[in-house]
Amino acid sequence: MRPKAPRTSMTSFALGLGLLILIIQVYLFETVLGSVLDGHRSLLAGAFFASLILTLVALVFAFRARNLDR
Amino acid sequence: MAKWRKAFPVDLADESFISRREFTRFLALVSAGFTAGIGYLWGRKKPLEGAPDPHGVTETAVALGLASELAPGQSKLFTFRDQDDRCILLRTAEGDLKAYRQTCTHLGCAVRFKGGQLECPCHYGYFECGHGFPVQGPPTRPLSGVALEVKADGTLWAVGDLPKPGEAKEA
Numbered sequence: 001m002r003p004k005a006p007r008t009s010m011t012s013f014a015l016g017l018g019l020l021i022l023i024i025q026v027y028l029f030e031t032v033l034g035s036v037l038d039g040h041r042s043l044l045a046g047a048f049f050a051s052l053i054l055t056l057v058a059l060v061f062a063f064r065a066r067n068l069d070r
Numbered sequence: 071m072a073k074w075r076k077a078f079p080v081d082l083a084d085e086s087f088i089s090r091r092e093f094t095r096f097l098a099l100v101s102a103g104f105t106a107g108i109g110y111l112w113g114r115k116k117p118l119e120g121a122p123d124p125h126g127v128t129e130t131a132v133a134l135g136l137a138s139e140l141a142p143g144q145s146k147l148f149t150f151r152d153q154d155d156r157c158i159l160l161r162t163a164e165g166d167l168k169a170y171r172q173t174c175t176h177l178g179c180a181v182r183f184k185g186g187q188l189e190c191p192c193h194y195g196y197f198e199c200g201h202g203f204p205v206q207g208p209p210t211r212p213l214s215g216v217a218l219e220v221k222a223d224g225t226l227w228a229v230g231d232l233p234k235p236g237e238a239k240e241a
Contacts, residue, residue, distance in 0.1 A: 015090050018097040025104040036111055037118060037175075038211060038234050044112040051105040058098035062091065 014061050021058045025051060131219070134159055137167060137226040145183035147172070150216060150228050157216050157228065158183060162199045169216035169228055170202050176209040188213065 032047045111118075132150055140146065145160035148169075156172040160183045170188065172180040179192035187205070188197040195207030202213030215232030 015094055018094040018101075022097050022101050025101045029104045029107055032108055032111060034211065039117075041112075044108065048105070048108045048112050051101075051108050055098065055101045055105045058094075058101045062095040062098035 014065060017061055018058055021054045025054060028054075132228045134169075134218075134226040134228055136224050137220045138224060140167065143186070148228065156180065158188070159218075159226075159228075160188075160199060162186070166200075167218055167220075167226065168199055168202075169218050170197075171214040171216065173214070174209060175204070175211040175213060176207070181213065 028047060028051055032044065035041075035043055130151075132148065134146075134148055140159065140161040142161050142163050142165055145158055148157050148159060149155055150157050150171075157169055158172050158181065159167065159169045161167050163186055170181070172182075174181050174190040174192070174195055176190065176193060176195050179190050181188045181190045181195075181197065183189075183199075186199065188199060188202070190196070190207065190209065193208050195209040196205050197203060197209065197213050198205050202215055204210060204212065212234065214234070216228050217230045217232050219227045219229045221227060
């Protein structure tokens with residue numbers, strides 16, 4: 001019989017943080033897109049690095065934070 | 071246990087199970103997608119459709135006929151940068167000549183001049199004629215304006231993009 005995959009679960013905190021980061025990313029992208037369509041490109045650099053930091057945090061939690069598994 | 075169970079020991083509940091970690095990984099990858107999207111916008115040289123050119127490329131002026139041809143309350147359509155860049159020229163009730171891109175800033179329908187306002191018939195968005203500001207309905211951003219110039223011989227020309235309302239204050 002095939003061994004069952006381990007059902008590793010993360011704490012609600014990590015899951016909630018991932019969801020929160022995604023909501024912020026959606027809002028950030030919508031704001032940036034609206035600004036670019038209005039001709040304001042100066043905030044693109046700042047928005048990119050802010051988004052990058054959020055993504056790195058999300059990636060760290062999703063792939064590296066083993067101690068969050070129950 | 072049934073024979074087929076022994077032959078195919080696959081638990082369907084396990085097959086469709088998504089752990090919290092897998093779901094959080096999916097969220098993180100979607101987040102990375104948004105970052106890539108912002109990076110693309112940052113690195114893109116060509117302005118998005120409907121956005122003003124940040125480098126201020128000189129436009130080729132387009133002749134629109136005599137300025138006196140248009141009576142107050144009348145409008146006419148023209149194309150500016152290319153055949154897809156549809157614009158509307160109008161004369162307000164006060165006698166001012168204004169030109170805007172026809173693309174509604176909500177979902178891109180073509181606006182029309184009706185009742186002294188620019189109306190988007192798709193979702194009933196309305197823009198005032200003075201600066202193209204939205205005054206009613208779903209649009210939240212002003213229309214993109216086209217700069218006009220009247221030559222000495224009375225001919226009217228579309229000569230470029232107007233700065234978006236509010237840009238002068240921020241600069």
